[in-house]
Amino acid sequence: MKKLAFLTCSLLAMLAACSSDYAPSGPIGGESGTELAERQVIHIGNGTDPQTLDPHRAQGVPESNIGRSLFEGLVAEAPNGDLIPGVAESWEISEDGKTYTFRLRANARWSNGDPVTAGDFVYGMRRSVDPKTLSVYSFILAPIENANAIIAGDLPPEELGVAAIDDRTLEIRLENPTPYFLGLLTHSASYAVHPPSVEAHGDAFTRPGNLVSNGAYQLAEWVVQSHVKLVKNPYYWDADSVTIEEAYFHATEDVAAELKRFRAGELDMTNTIPKSQLGWIRENMPDRLVIAPYLGSYYYGLNTTKPPLDSPALRRALSLAIDRDIITKQITASGELSAYSWIPPTIANYGGGVEMPEASWTQAEREAEARRLYAQAGYSAENPLRLEILYNTHDDHRRIAVAIASMWRNVLGVEATLVNQEWKVYLDTRNQKKTQVFRAGWIGDYNDPYTFAEIAHSKSELNDFGYDNPEYDRLLALAAAETDLEKRAEILKQAERRLLDDMPLIPLYFYVTAKMVQPWVQGYEANIMDHFRVQDLKILKH
Amino acid sequence: MLRYSLRRLVSAIPTLFVLIAVAFFMMRAAPGGPFDLERSLPPEIEANLRAAYRLDDPLWLQFARYLGGILRGDFGPSFQYRDFTVTELIATGFPVSLRLGASAILLALVIGVTAGSIAALKQNRVTDHVVMTVSMTGISIPNFVMAPILILVFAIHLRWLPAGGWGDGALRNMVLPVIALALPQIAYIARLTRGSMIEVLRSNFIRTAKAQGLSTTAILLKHALKPALLPVVSYLGPATAAVITGSVVIEQIFGVPGIGRFFVQGALNRDYTLVMGVVVFYGMLIIAFNFLVDLAYAWLDPKVKYS
Numbered sequence: 001m002k003k004l005a006f007l008t009c010s011l012l013a014m015l016a017a018c019s020s021d022y023a024p025s026g027p028i029g030g031e032s033g034t035e036l037a038e039r040q041v042i043h044i045g046n047g048t049d050p051q052t053l054d055p056h057r058a059q060g061v062p063e064s065n066i067g068r069s070l071f072e073g074l075v076a077e078a079p080n081g082d083l084i085p086g087v088a089e090s091w092e093i094s095e096d097g098k099t100y101t102f103r104l105r106a107n108a109r110w111s112n113g114d115p116v117t118a119g120d121f122v123y124g125m126r127r128s129v130d131p132k133t134l135s136v137y138s139f140i141l142a143p144i145e146n147a148n149a150i151i152a153g154d155l156p157p158e159e160l161g162v163a164a165i166d167d168r169t170l171e172i173r174l175e176n177p178t179p180y181f182l183g184l185l186t187h188s189a190s191y192a193v194h195p196p197s198v199e200a201h202g203d204a205f206t207r208p209g210n211l212v213s214n215g216a217y218q219l220a221e222w223v224v225q226s227h228v229k230l231v232k233n234p235y236y237w238d239a240d241s242v243t244i245e246e247a248y249f250h251a252t253e254d255v256a257a258e259l260k261r262f263r264a265g266e267l268d269m270t271n272t273i274p275k276s277q278l279g280w281i282r283e284n285m286p287d288r289l290v291i292a293p294y295l296g297s298y299y300y301g302l303n304t305t306k307p308p309l310d311s312p313a314l315r316r317a318l319s320l321a322i323d324r325d326i327i328t329k330q331i332t333a334s335g336e337l338s339a340y341s342w343i344p345p346t347i348a349n350y351g352g353g354v355e356m357p358e359a360s361w362t363q364a365e366r367e368a369e370a371r372r373l374y375a376q377a378g379y380s381a382e383n384p385l386r387l388e389i390l391y392n393t394h395d396d397h398r399r400i401a402v403a404i405a406s407m408w409r410n411v412l413g414v415e416a417t418l419v420n421q422e423w424k425v426y427l428d429t430r431n432q433k434k435t436q437v438f439r440a441g442w443i444g445d446y447n448d449p450y451t452f453a454e455i456a457h458s459k460s461e462l463n464d465f466g467y468d469n470p471e472y473d474r475l476l477a478l479a480a481a482e483t484d485l486e487k488r489a490e491i492l493k494q495a496e497r498r499l500l501d502d503m504p505l506i507p508l509y510f511y512v513t514a515k516m517v518q519p520w521v522q523g524y525e526a527n528i529m530d531h532f533r534v535q536d537l538k539i540l541k542h
Numbered sequence: 543m544l545r546y547s548l549r550r551l552v553s554a555i556p557t558l559f560v561l562i563a564v565a566f567f568m569m570r571a572a573p574g575g576p577f578d579l580e581r582s583l584p585p586e587i588e589a590n591l592r593a594a595y596r597l598d599d600p601l602w603l604q605f606a607r608y609l610g611g612i613l614r615g616d617f618g619p620s621f622q623y624r625d626f627t628v629t630e631l632i633a634t635g636f637p638v639s640l641r642l643g644a645s646a647i648l649l650a651l652v653i654g655v656t657a658g659s660i661a662a663l664k665q666n667r668v669t670d671h672v673v674m675t676v677s678m679t680g681i682s683i684p685n686f687v688m689a690p691i692l693i694l695v696f697a698i699h700l701r702w703l704p705a706g707g708w709g710d711g712a713l714r715n716m717v718l719p720v721i722a723l724a725l726p727q728i729a730y731i732a733r734l735t736r737g738s739m740i741e742v743l744r745s746n747f748i749r750t751a752k753a754q755g756l757s758t759t760a761i762l763l764k765h766a767l768k769p770a771l772l773p774v775v776s777y778l779g780p781a782t783a784a785v786i787t788g789s790v791v792i793e794q795i796f797g798v799p800g801i802g803r804f805f806v807q808g809a810l811n812r813d814y815t816l817v818m819g820v821v822v823f824y825g826m827l828i829i830a831f832n833f834l835v836d837l838a839y840a841w842l843d844p845k846v847k848y849s
Contacts, residue, residue, distance in 0.1 A: 021698060049807075052624040059579075131590045134624075136583055152586045206625045224623060224631060226708050226799035250707065253803075254794045256690065257706055261797070264697045264705035424574025424812050431582050440580075461582040 021285070022265025024542035028520050037520065037539040040245045044534075045252040045262070045515075047271040049225050053206040055188035056128040056135045061530075062271075066228055066249050067188045069534040072215045072236075074102050074121065074170070075185040079536045081447070081527030083182055087116055087192070087214065088170070097177025097483040102170040109235035110194050111218035118164035120214075124192035126157040140189040140445065143178040177483040179349055180448030186531075187446065216242045216535035225251050230534070238535075247534040262288075262516045268539070269524070270516040275396060278334055281516070288516050291335050292526030293346055296443040296511035297452065298339070300389075300404070303435045304504045305466035308385060314377040315503040318437075319356075320370035321411040322404055323363050328509045331399050339507035343452040343496055346510075346528055350449045351489045356500050367411045374412045387416045391439040392426040400508070401439060430464045438464070441511070447529060449492050450479070456499050467504035518542075543840075550836070554829045558822070562612070565821045566605055569814050576621040576812040595621065608818065617819035622811045628819035632801055635788070636823070639800030641711055643786030645720045647778070650727035655774065657728070658735025659762060662770075665740055673732060680729030689722040689795045706797040719796040723789055727781060731774055739770040768842050775842065779835035783827040787820070 029035050050063045055071055058064055068077075076086035088102040108116035129138045129150045141147045145161025161173035174181060184190060193205070194212035201210045211219045216238070217230035230247045233239065250267065252258035255274040259281075261267045273281060273289070281289050302309045302318070309315060324338035340359035345352055358366050379385045389405060391397040401418050408414035416437075421429060430438050442462070444451040454460055457476055458468040475495035482488040499505075513530045520542040524532060577583055577591050592598050596607070611618055617628035661673040696718060697705035709715040742748060743766060751761045788802025801820060808816035839846045 022701070049623075051622055054625060057624050131586065134587075134591050134594055136577075136579065136587060136591075138587070139584070151584065153590070203625065223708070223799050224626065224634060225793070225803055226797060250797060251799075252797065257693070257795045257797065260690065260693050260698060261705045261707070264693075264701070266705055266707065422574075423810065424572075424578055426574075427578040427580065428574040431578065442580075461584060462580065 021263045024520065026542070028542050029522075029540040033540075034522075035541040036243065037541045040243050040539050041248070042244050042246070042269070042521070042534060042537060042539060043248045043250060043267045045258045045267050045270040045272075046228075046249040047251075048253050049251040050228060050249075053211065053219065053222065053228070055191040055193065056124070056133050056138075058188045059136050062249075062251075064188055065532075066230070067191070068186075068215070068531060069217045069230055069247060070211075070213045070215045070219060071188065071191045072108075073185050073187070073191050074104075075182050076533070077186050077527075077529070077531050079523060079525040079527070079532065081529055081531065083186065086186070087121075091182075097179070098174045100172045100174070100181065101165075102172070104168045104170060105237050106168065107237040108214065109237060110212050110214050111233040111235055112194070112197075112212050113235050114194065114196075114212075115167070116192060116214050117167040118170035119167065120192040120195060121170050122160075122162050122164050123195045123198075125162045125190060126160050127193060127198070128189050128191075129160055130157040135189065137187070137189045140184055140187045143174050143176065143181055143184070145173040145175055147175075176480045178480070179483075179485055179488060180446055180450060183348075183446045183448060216533070217247060220246075227251065236535075242535045243538040244534055259516065262518075265518075267516075268518045268521050273514045273516060275332075275334070278514070285516070288518060289514065290517050290524075290526050291512050291514045292530075293337070293344070293528055294443070294511040294513040294530055295344055295347065295447065295528045296441060297342060297344060298336075298400075298439075298441045298508045298511060299342070300506040300508060301430075301435070301438045301440050301465040302504055302506065303433055303437070303465055304468075304502075305433055308377075308387075309436060311377050312502050313373045314379075314385070315506075317370045317373035317377065317412065318408065318414070319503055319506040320358060320366040320373070321414075322407050322506065322508070324508055325363075326407075327400055327403060331403060332396065332509065334514050335512050336509040337512075339509050341496065342456075342499060342505065342507045343449045343492075344444075344510045344528075347444070347449050347452075348447045349485055349489060350492065351486070353449075354493045354496050354500070370411055374414075379412070379414075381413050385412070385414045387414055387436050388419055389416050389437045389439070390419050390421065390426065390429060390435050392423045393420045397439050433464065433466055435464070440464070440505075443511070444529075449489070449496075450476075453479075453492055453495055453499075456504065465504040467499075467502065469498065469502060472498050472502075547833075547837075550833050554833075557829065558825055561825045562609065562818070562822055563605070565818060566608065567601070569809075569812075569817055570601060572812065574812055576814065578812070595619070612822060617822070618815040620813055620816045622808065622813040622816060628815045631804065631816065632819055632823055635799060635801035635804065638708065638711065638798060639788035639793075639802060640786045642716065642719055642723065642792075642798060642800060643782070643788070645716065646723035646727065647782050647785050649720060650724040650731055651774075651778070653724075654728045654731025655735050655767075655771070658732040659739055659767070659770070661732065661736040662739035662743060663758070663762070670736075674736070677729035677732045680725045681733075683725075685722060685726070685789065685791045686795070688725060689718075689792060692718050692722055693795070706795070708796075708798050719792050719798055722796075723785060723792050727785065730777065730781075734774050734777055735770060738773045739766060742766045742770045772839065772842055775835055775838050779831040780828060783824065783831045787824050787827060 046065055047062045050066055052058055055067050058067055072086045074086055074088040076084050078084045087104055087108045089105045091100055091102045093100055104118055127133050128135055129141050129147050131153045138151050146155050146159045149155040150157050150160055163171045165171055197212045198205045208219050208222050216236045218233045220231045221229035228249045232242055232245050252271055255272055258270050259274055262270050302315050304310055328336045328338045340356045341353050343353055389401050391401050405416035408416050455462040456467045458473050472495055475491055479488050479491040517524050520540040522538040522540050523536045577588055620626055620628050657673050661670040664670045693705045696703045703714055703717050751765050788800035790802045790806050793800045793802045804816050804820050
C-alpha cells in the first residue's frame with residue numbers, strides 16, 4: 001500500500017512541478033533571427049477530417065484550408081486577406097461592371113507540367129454548376145450569367161457565361177454588377193480542375209496519384225482520419241518563392257488533444273483552442289496565442305411567423321433586455337465584440353456599417369425601454385411571456401442560453417425554458433420552423449456585406465426566422481444592380497437598419513478565431529476570413 | 543464438431559438480418575438527414591443529391607437494395623466522405639484498429655492473467671490487495687481521463703513518446719494508445735482470473751495434486767490455469783470484438799485513423815451507409831468471436847463437447 005501511495009504522490013508531484021513543454025534548443029531563427037530551418041516541413045492542426053478534396057464538392061473549413069494550398073484560383077489572397085493576382089496576372093472590368101476579362105499567366109502549370117489554360121477554368125466552372133457534380137456550394141457562382149438556371153437544371157452547363165477567348169484569355173459575364181465578384185474567385189467553387197484527369201478517373205480523381213493540381217502544392221498522401229500530406233509542386237509558376245517543402249494537415253477533432261500535440265511540439269499551428277483552457281494558455285504561453293476578429297455573427301433567431309414573436313415591439317424588447325457585455329466578457333471571454341448590428345462592422349465594402357440606436361445607451365436605459373415595450377406588447381408579471389430557447393448541444397451555447405434566459409427573467413419576467421438538440425435534429429427543427437427562439441451563427445462566405453444581408457431575404461435558404469419584408473427584398477435587389485460602391489453600401493445600410501428595426505434576429509456578438517502558432521512559424525497573419533496559404537509561411541531554425 | 547460449426551454459422555444469418563434491419567430503420571427514423579445543412583440546399587440540388595443516393599425510392603426497396611449490396615460485399619458510397627466508398631473506408635481503417643486492438647488485448651491478457659493468478663495465490667495478503675486496488679482504479683478511471691494523463695506525463699513532460707498521430711503504426715506511436723486501451727481490460731481480466739482461480743484452487747483435483755506433492759508452479763500452470771481461464775475466455779470474445787473495432791475516445795485523442803470514430807461521426811452526420819457498414823461489420827465480428835469462444839471452451843473444459 002505504501003508503495004502505491006508513493007507512486008501516486010510522485011506522479012502528482014511530477015505533473016505539478018514540471019512544465020517542460022517543447023522548447024527550442026537555441027534562439028529562434030539562429031543568430032540572425034531569420035535563419036531558416038533545414039527541414040521545411042509544417043504540421044497544421046486542421047480540425048475535423050476533410051470530407052472531400054474535390055474543390056467543387058468541398059463545403060467545410062477543413063477542406064478549404066487544404067484547397068488553398070493545393071489549388072490556385074484566378075484570384076488569390078495575401079496573408080492579410082487582400083486580394084492578389086492568382087492564376088490571372090491581370091484583369092479588366094467593363095464599364096457596366098458585368099464583364100470581366102482575365103489574362104492568365106503564361107507560366108501557370110498543373111502539377112504534371114501541363115499549362116493551365118482559360119479552357120481549364122471554363123471546364124472547372126461548368127463542372128462546378130453542373131447539377132451532376134452534386135455541389136452544395138455552387139451558389140457561389142450564382143452571379144455568373146445563367147448560373148442559377150444551370151444549377152436548377154433548366155439550362156445545360158455549356159450556357160454558363162464563361163468563355164475562353166484564347167488559351168490565356170478568359171471572359172466571364174455576370175447577371176448583375178457584383179462588386180465582390182473577385183473575392184468569389186478565391187473560393188474553391190471557382191477553381192479549375194485538370195480536365196484529362198477528371199475525365200480519366202471520375203470520382204476518384206482526388207486520390208493521391210490521380211490528383212493533378214495547380215497550386216503551390218500537390219497531394220502526396222491522404223489517410224482518412226489522420227492526415228493529408230502535401231508536397232511542393234515543382235511546376236507551380238512561383239515555385240521559387242515557396243519555402244516549405246512538405247505540409248501535413250492533421251485531423252484534430254479533439255481540441256484538448258490538439259493543444260497537447262502543440263505543446264509537445266508536434267504541431268506548428270492549431271486549428272483552434274479548447275475554450276476551457278484559455279486562462280491557462282494566457283498565463284503560460286501568451287506569445288503563441290493568436291486571437292483575431294472573424295467574419296461571423298452569433299445570433300438568436302426569432303420565429304416571426306407565429307405569435308407571440310410576430311410582434312416587432314416584443315422582439316425589440318427581448319433584444320434590449322440582453323446585456324451583451326456579460327456574454328462577451330464573462331462567458332465567451334476570448335475578445336469577442338458585443339454586437340449591435342447584424343453585419344460585422346469590419347467587413348469590406350461597407351464603410352464601417354450601421355448600429356442599433358441603443359448601441360450608445362447604458363444598459364439601464366436599454367432595460368427601461370425593454371420593460372416599456374414588453375408592457376406595450378401586453379405582458380406583465382401576472383401574464384408573463386413564455387418562450388422556448390432552442391440550441392444545438394454544446395456547452396458554450398448552453399451557458400449563453402442560461403444567461404439570456406435569466407436576463408429575460410430578471411428584466412422582463414419572461415419564463416424561458418431551454419431545449420437542446422443534437423445538431424441534425426436541431427437543423428431539422430429550425431428548418432421546419434417548429435421554433436420560437438433558436439441560437440445560430442453565421443460565418444460569411446466572402447468579405448462583403450451581401451453574404452450577411454442575403455440571409456434575411458424572404459427567399460433565402462437561411463431565413464429560418466421567416467422574415468418577409470418586401471421593402472428589404474427591394475433594397476437588396478437595388479444594391480445588386482448598383483455599380484457605385486459607396487451608393488451600394490448606403491443602400492445595404494438602409495436595408496440593415498430596416499432589419500434591425502424589425503429585429504427578426506437578435507445579434508449577440510461577433511466571432512473571433514483563436515489558434516496557437518509556434519514562434520518559429522514565419523509569415524502567418526491572422527485575417528478576418530481566417531484564410532492562409534502554406535506557401536506564404538516559412539519555418540525558422542529552432 | 544463440423545456439424546456444430548455449420549449449424550452455428552447458419553444460425554448467425556437471422557441474427558445478422560435482424561441487426562441490419564433494426565439498424566437500418568432506426569437510422570432512417572432519426573430526425574434530420576445527411577443533406578440537412580445550416581443553409582438548406584436549394585430544392586433542385588437536394589433533389590439531385592437524393593436521386594444520386596437513391597433516397598427517393600420506397601424504404602423497403604432501399605433496404606432490399608442494401609441487403610443485395612452487402613451480399614456482393616458492397617456497402618455503398620459514404621455520404622460524409624464523398625470521395626470514398628464505405629467498403630474502402632473500412633478496408634483502410636480496420637487494419638489500424640485491428641493492430642491497435644489486438645496488441646492491447648494481448649497485453650491485457652498477459653498482464654491481467656499473471657496479476658490475477660498471483661493475487662489468487664496470495665489471497666488476502668498485501669500483494670492481493672495491491673493488485674485488486676490497482677485494477678479497481680483501472681476499471682473506474684475512464685479512458686478519456688487516463689489517455690490525457692498518459693499524454694501529459696509521457697509526451698509533454700518526459701518527452702519520451704509522441705502525443706498523437708499514427709505515423710503508419712510505428713511502435714512509438716502505438717505505445718500510449720495501446721496502454722490506454724489495455725488498462726481497463728487488464729483490470730477486468732485480473733479480477734476475473736483471480737475470482738475463478740481462487741475457486742479452482744479450492745477444488746478437489748487441486749487438493750489431489752497438492753497431496754501428490756506437485757510444486758505450486760506445476761499445479762498452477764498444468765492444472766489450475768486452464769479451468770480458471772473459462773470466464774476470462776467468455777469475456778474475451780465480445781471484449782476483443784469491441785477493442786479491435788476501435789475505441790472512439792482513444793482514436794480521437796491520439797489521432798488514430800481506425801474505424802471507431804466512423805460510428806460516432808457517421809451517426810452525427812447521418813451518414814447512413816457508413817454507420818450501417820460499421821454496424822454490420824461489427825456484428826459479424828461479434829458473431830465470429832463468440833463462435834471462437836465456444837470452440838475454445840471445448841478445448842479448455844473437457845466437460846464441454848459439441849456434436
